Amino acid sequence: MKRIVQNLFSGWFQLYRWFPTERMKAIRDLIAEGERGHAGELCFAVEARYSPFALLAGIHTRARAEQVFSALRVWDTADNSGVLLYLQLAERRVEIIADRGIAAKVPQADWDALCADFAEAMRHGAPDRAVMECLSRINALLTRHFPAAADNPKELPDEPIIL
Known part of the structure; x- marks a missing residue:
């Protein structure tokens, strides 16, 4: 219940207050800047809330993040x-999904620590700041474990996704 x-009753009205156009541009720029130093492709997706049908079907954050x-x-x-x-605003839940090439080099404990720190940052501030901090830390992790080669192709767009 x-x-x-x-x-x-929450999430949908907070989305554009916490993530206005200028903040989304800053997130895009942070992703683009970070990807210059590593071979990873970073995506950020935010979803205001789940539909009642999804909730009745038993959707949970990890499964939804995998779908996204x-x-x-x-x-x-x-x-x-x-x-x-992936950030779900209504329940203030976050998931980080790393593809197998990254997962082979970055231990799961590092991703779990990032998610725990993100949740703590959300308790003490706005989600937009928590996202920026988390993206910076992901970029640092990827730069350390998955550095960019001379030919570092751009394979995915940097634009944040609103679901």
């Missing part, structure tokens, strides 16, 4: 180097 109330990862074709890179940062 709590999830239904959260998704019916697939739908946005984050997996469709030459080196399997896609990473999705």
Whole structure:
């Protein structure tokens, strides 16, 4: 019942307050800048809330993030180097999905720590700041574990996605 109330009455009106056009441009620029230093392809997707039908079907954040990862074709890179940062606003949940090329080099514990830190940052501030901090840390992780080669192709768009 709590999830239904959260998704019916929160999230949707906060989306454009927390993520106005200028903030989305800053997120896009942060992704583009970070990708110059690593061979990963980083995507950010934010979803205001789940539909009542999705909630009744039992959707959970991890499963939804995996759906988004697939739908946005984050997996469709030459080196399997896609990473999705997915934020669901109504429930204030975050998931990071790393493709197998990245997952082979970056331990799952690092992703789990990033998600825990993101959740803590959300408790103490606005989601837009938490997203920017998390993206910076993901870029740093990828630069350390998956540095850019001389020919670093741009395989996915940098624009944040609103679902």
